[in-house]
Amino acid sequence: MEESNNRRKPTKKKVVAVVGGGLVGSLNACFFAKRDFVVEVFESREDIRKAKIVKGRSINLALSHRGRQALKHVGIEEKIVSKGIPMHARMIHSLLGKQSPIPYGKKGQYILSVDRANLNKELLTEAETYPNTKLNFDHKLLDWSEETGLMTFARSDGSTEQIKADLIVGCDGAFSATRKQFLRRRLFNYxxxxxxxxxxxLTMPPINGEFAMKPNYLHIWPRNTFMMIALPNLDKTFTCTLFMPFEDFEKITTGDGVIQFFQKYFPDTIPLIGIDALKRDYLHLPAQAMVSVKCSPYHIGNKCVLMGDAAHAVVPFYGQGMNAGFEDCIVFDELMDQFSEDFSAVLPEYTRVRVPDDHAISDLAMYNYVEMRAHVNSRWFLFRKHVDNFLHFLMPKTIIPLYTMITFSRTRYHEAVKQWHWQNKVINRGLVLSTTGAVLGGSYLLIKNPPNINKLIINAEKMWKSLVTLSTS
Incomplete structure (x- = not known):
């Protein structure tokens, strides 16, 4: 038997072409390289590790459990975590300048503020450590064939290049060139x-070499129809992001108008950002758009599959865009184990498993914008947070806060949403029944023993007042 094994001819390694050298593309290259495929990464931009100015989005990212598990799988979790800043809670800034923390989870649970560009550079460098991986920059995908796997790329010098692959993995963002081929097909939903x-x-600089605010928080200035957030950076700055309707952005056209707006809604930030810097940064570039993309299926035959923003671009309000994209890599890798790397079985199963989850997190991200800019101002919202956390403490396997399921576990997104809806019904009914029970019990005692009901009412009022006070503290 051993002799026959030695006589076998070596099989030709399959070529996997990863289109897009961003976060998900470069991480995916590591996953496929670990499986000993020949991996070719094609990125339309220049190598960001050598670029003087990195083009593209620069919103800070919140790395959480799903993303960390993907990084752990390729052995670089600790390296990335060491360059992030833990954020244990939201810090809510009122109009009067009062600061109130809302913890993300239990003690010890936190999300990490990481720099997008630095993370991308680290992932590209890690992908390059595999001898079976090649990074191709300045390659813009023009077209590809689902029959042959032949791809045509344009170069900046006007030339074109053709490359053939056994599997094409589209990780080229919300405006994916890979996805264009899908749009030509019947029964593709988009x-x-x-x-x-x-x-x-906007940028909040350090003050005397230190952070201008407490660094281990995601700071939020909720103003109901708009908001500003701030995430800490390793250089002791904060990246502040103002989210607001375009029509409101367009009303502010002068430096004086900028300052008047901030004096009205974010007065505590003016001395921290600086008047001149605030005027300059606000008027430097127009507000950028945010897009949500849903599609299905994620694959074509056994030749091509979409991942990351190419499959499911989401708005940034749940901090799950990158984490969901990184989890795509884990899910696909788990299916590769399950189906022995048979692309014809893995790709359709990946669509079946992943589509409902990605659509669920897309909807949650939309919902969370309303929560961040408005609901956090509500006493009822804060009270319910305390109730949910208390019940989670009493019944940790039965009642789990939605944010905990999404951010600190790998519970499937769509299952987390189902659990959340069920919990809301149970808790709301429980609150109604407990209140009704107190009223009915009080009525009975009033008939049987009038003095006792007065004591009951007084105690009930004290209890609810203390709960409301607790929820706003």
Whole structure:
């Protein structure tokens, strides 16, 4: 038997072409390289590790459990975590300047503020450590064939290049060139939604070499129809992002108008950002758009599959865009184990498993914008947070806060949403029944023993007042 094994001819390794050298593309290259495929990464931009100016989005990212598990799988979790800043809670800034923390989870649970560009550079460098991986920059995908796997790329010098692959993995963002081939097919569902709100980034510099605010928080200034957030950076700055309807952005056209707006809604940030810097940064670039993309299926035959923003671009309000994209890599890798790397079985199963989850997190991200800019101002919202956390403490396997399921576990997104809806019904009914029970019990005692009901009412009032006070503290 051993002799016959030695006589076998070596099989030709399959070529996997990863289109897009961003976060998900470069991580995916590591996953496929670990499986000993020949991996070719094609990125339309220049190598960002050598670029003087990195083009593209610069919103800070919140790395959480799903993303960390993917990084752990390729052995670089600790390296990335060491370059992030833990954020244990939201820090809510009222109009009067009062700061109130809302913890993300139990003690010890946190999300990490990481720099997008630095993370991308680290992932590209890690992918390059595999001898079976080649990074190709300045390669813009023009077209590809589902029959042959032949891809045509344009170069900046006007030339074109053709490359053939056994599997094409489209990780080329919300405006994916890989996805164009899908749009030509029957029964491909696709939707693209721009929200009426844009975003603008501002920088809060260090003060005397230290952070201008407490660093281990995601700071939020909720103003009901708009908001500003701030995430800490390793250089002791904060990246502040203002999210607001485009029509409101367009009303502010002068430096004086910028300061008047901030004096009205974010007065505590003016001395921290600086008047001149605030005027300069606000008027430097127009507000940027945010798009949500849903599609299905994610694959064509056994030749091509979409991952990351190419399959499911989401708005940034749940901090799950990158984490969901990284989890795509884990899910696909788990299916590769399950189906012995048979692309014809893995790709359709990946679509079946992943589509409902990605659509669920897309909807949650939309919902969470309302929560961040408005609900956090509500006493009922804060009270329910305390109730949910208390019940989670009493029944940790039965009642689990939605944010905990999404951010600190790998519970499937769509199952987390189902659990959340069920929990809301149970808890709301429980609150109604407990209140009704107190009223009915009080009525009975009033008939049987009038003095006792007065004591009961007084105690009930004290209890609810203490709960409301607790929820707003």
């Amino acid at each position: 939707s693209q939604t721009y929200i009426p709100h844009g975003y603008m980034e």
